[in-house]
Amino acid sequence: MLNHYPLWKNIALVLSLVVSTLYALPNLYGEDLSIQVINLQGNSANESVLTQVRKVLEQESIPSKSIAIENKTIIARFTNSNAQFHAQEVLIKVLGENYVAALNLTPAVPNWLTKFGASPMKLGLDLRGGIYFLIEVDTNPAVEKLQEQIIETLRLELHDNAISYEAILKKANYENEIQFNNTKNRNQAALWLVSRYNDITVNNYGKYTVRIAPTSDRQRQARESAVLQNINILRNRINQLGISEPLVQRHGFNHIAIELPGIQDIALAKKILGATATLEFRLVNNDLNLDTIFSRNLPENLEIKMTSDGKPIVLYKKVILTGEHIIDAVSSTDAYNRPQVNILLDDIGGLTMFHFTKDNIGKLMATLFVEYKDGGRKNPNGRPILIKKEEIINIATIQSRFGNNFRVTGINSLSEARLLSLLLKAGTLTTPIQIVEERTIGPTLGSKNITRGLKACFSGLITSILFMVIWYKKSGLIAAAALIVNLILIIAIMSLLPGATLTMPGIAGIILALAVSVDANVLINERIKEELCSGRQVQQAIHEGYRCALPSIIDANLTTLITTIILYCLGTGPIKGFAITTSIGTITSMLTVIIGTRAITNLLYGGKNIDNFSI
Template sequence: MLNKYPLWKYILLIVAIIIGGIYALPNIYGEDPAIQIQGTRGANIDLATNDRIRNVLVANNITNAVSDWNREQNSILIRFNNQNEQLAAKDILLNELGKDYIIALNLAPATPFWLRAINAEPMKLGLDLRGGVHFLMEIDTDTVLLKLQDQISDSAKDAIVAKKIEIQKIEKIDGFGIKMQFETETVRNEALASVSNLAQQFTATAVGNNEITFIPSAARIAEAKENALVQNLTILRNRVNQLGVAEPIVQRQGTDRIVVDLPGIQDTARAKEILGATATLEFRLINQNVSSVNIAKGRIPADTEIKYDRNGNPVALFKRAALTGDHINDAKSSVDEKGLPTVSITLDSAGGTIMQKVSQQNLNKPMATLFVEYKEGTEVDERGRPILEKHEEVINTANIAGVFGSQFQISGLDNPAEARQLAILLRAGALIAPIQIIEESTVGPTLGAQNIAQGFKASLWGFISSVIFMLVYYRAFGFIASIALTINLVMIVGVMSMIPGATLTMPGIAGIVLTVAIAVDANVLIYERIKEELKNGRSVQQAIHEGYKGAFSTILDANLTTIITAIILYAVGTGSIKGFAITTTIGVATSMITAIAGTRAIVNLRYGGKRIDKLSI
């Protein structure tokens, strides 16, 4: 029978509309001022911590705060009634908790629990609508040059030792250079000849009777700084991906600074921790010839240094790392057969080759995993900013029981939260040089509420104009199209809210306004085709059937070309262009459902299978 849908089609449409409506609901609720508290490495957050925080706030007359402990993320989110309480609570908690915890201001969606239980969250708004988190980071260039100094020392030493020339003394000098002392002038000259092929790395100059200085050139220093900046940019972008942020901005500023803008980010404490962390690993062999007695007396060989585990026990490690975290491709937290937290490491091909060689040459010898991290110290520089201090800790020692390559595990971690955090940092990449967050702010909207109000007005007036036109020109069928148009807008919001990381910007609102016109255009094509069929003498039922059938191919072609264009814009565009492409694609897809299937379902219910002589169209 013409113009009749089977029951399953009606059910499918109703289910789709209900799901879209439910996931659009969180957008009608506001946001609560909040504080995000994140435990740093080794600082676990449990119910006792939650109770301690609550008691401190109550003691300071902040009684209406609501805390939410997230065991998986090792964090607590505290909601407040107003921003005054939020700001006061931050100062109180900073004094109470100290540096073991990251405390950051936040805005938490006020979504009811029953919606959060099904992962229904409001749309994330871009910096131009809602704001987000802004970081200005500065690279510690001194650390970059100190690493260059070590590289020069290793390169020169390897070249000289390869010629069986004995070095009596090595020391660091100003200008990030190295000075080596030899027994005689003749030996010194032989050493100078052995490093002649390394002139591109440094300038080697004979001084005194038996010494050589190795100074990096200005070009080599500039290259080291540039490489550190570029590689840190890449690593920070990888870390932003770990946060699941859409349309981030990660770009350089000058020669040693990086700007990171995270639109719509909710977990600002996690963003600060992941982006600012400078953790990496070094795998070093243990010098078994150094006894505890020698350590106590300070009798340490020149190629060895003392590091400590978390219990304060000294470990004698060779200065030269067998492998660094630069070769880590992947890291996953897990538990071993004893149920203890571990991190499974996967190395790149070069790292696997190095580790295989090291394990082969040092079977049954002990190797340590050294955790290296830079933290803000108590001292400040001439600009008043905290100076980064290097913290090192041996987190694991084990004998090399067999030859292994690109895959192995490290253990000795305190808890699963620490294992997860370490895995994320290693997976995202170890920073080539430590960076310091010198400016942090929760950015307000660009042009603030004015942008949101204008975007809303544009959408509203576009919608009202379309509805008025449809009602006046197509009467009853125009009313049906208006219902479909309303459902279309709800579904766009619902789908945008369901997509993880999708961010709405001002150009995105323009995309929504555009899809309103596209949805109406589809109904215009259908209705004009119905009117044409009626003029040609078709019956009402046949005209409706042929109208939808005849217009479908035209609508499909037009929408497909729009979607293809939007996909190309998303592929080649950046920032706000991608926002426009996303909303346009979603809007076109939902308008296909509502303008064709949706209106057809209503028309079939109203007119299908009935004897009708005249249509209100």
């Protein structure tokens, strides 16, 4: 029978519409002005802190919509910005240094919808407000670290293979120089190095010297690895703070773009993201006298570092362990109320520490605090030149073997201990970073953008509906219904996709998708008109109209889809947002036009003797 769908297909279409409507509904409820109470230790919120927040707001007579634990953090919702700002000011004073009260925007979705896992679309900074950072990663220290690793490896390898040498020195351009006492040893070492290592270049220099350096590919890999590791660490730091829906992604070769929607405290964000603190554990050398220390006439495997009170200490250059192996760090106080950080190592770090302490009982081990800071000078591009600050914060005698758990003391204050524990827990930046661009977009501007975007979207939708109804009458109403269903489908899919974020260009993509949907309806209706004019019966004209228009609709939408895929692959940021919504809208428009309008037309006209078709 012409123009007839089986019952199961109609039921499937109705269920699809119901489910889509359910997951699109959360976007109608908007967002509440809120305060997000964040634990700087990265711990989940507890009932005692929740009770404290409620009590403080009641005492200050600050009205709130609700105060509850949501996603492991405390969220206090307010009806106006005055109450929100007042609450933040009060909570900062009461909660102290352990917590941060951050301005935020929280979805106002009712509980019955959240039980189904329904949530609104994630909004970009241009719609929601928040903080944007563009961070530049200095990858040179990664290659310098590689240079130092090569020195340590060569020192051991040459010794194990009985190849005698005079010294190994660091040179410019990441080169290392190995000095020999005769040409024979130099040539023997050069041949051995070439045969053993394929990621370093080996060149004879003078009569008794060999210069080696990591190849350009090996240097590029080190830089690449540094950027990727920093991306993961920055993402971990943001997650430790409980910030919802952050975006951390690579931008070019050595830049990272970070978006923190809803967050307005730029000082806190810079403090957490820009910090580069880490720890190094090294063995102390007590065999040298002060004259040797101050003359700087040190063996090549030793160097001098200073304590916080300016005392010089001789350390071995070889690092026992770094912050990379720390998986948990909690600040506390010892029996004498002095700040300390309790550290938990991963399996590799614990095993390394166990073997080292087992073989060095009775010796001194220093904890070296390493941080990159603004040196007060700027490079030719006007950016601050970072300097490496190193300070010994603790020296302890190894009294017994220990593994995964130990404590670091000698920290100046409890606030420093809290910040250090947060940074160590979230991860240590492998190379220094600089914030080269920062923007704060207020929630008021974001709400204005939403209003403008919605006006543009609904204006286009209403204009299209009016055109279809006036020009195609009842068939135009069917097309208008398909347009509305198409919009619901796009919103539902965008709400369900975990990585999708709606921006202003994304709204433009939705409007374009609706226009494409109108175009497809026009093709079908015009084809049906042609069939009726050629003398076909109504049922046959409808059937032929859909059948003949189908290839043109598929071709047109496929070309659009291919274009959006290319835009997504080659574009960044807003272009990707435009490509995502356009591609989703293109697919849903094909479904609503080809299947949706056909289903409605079949229900109204299928299997009936009709002499007049309203089109």
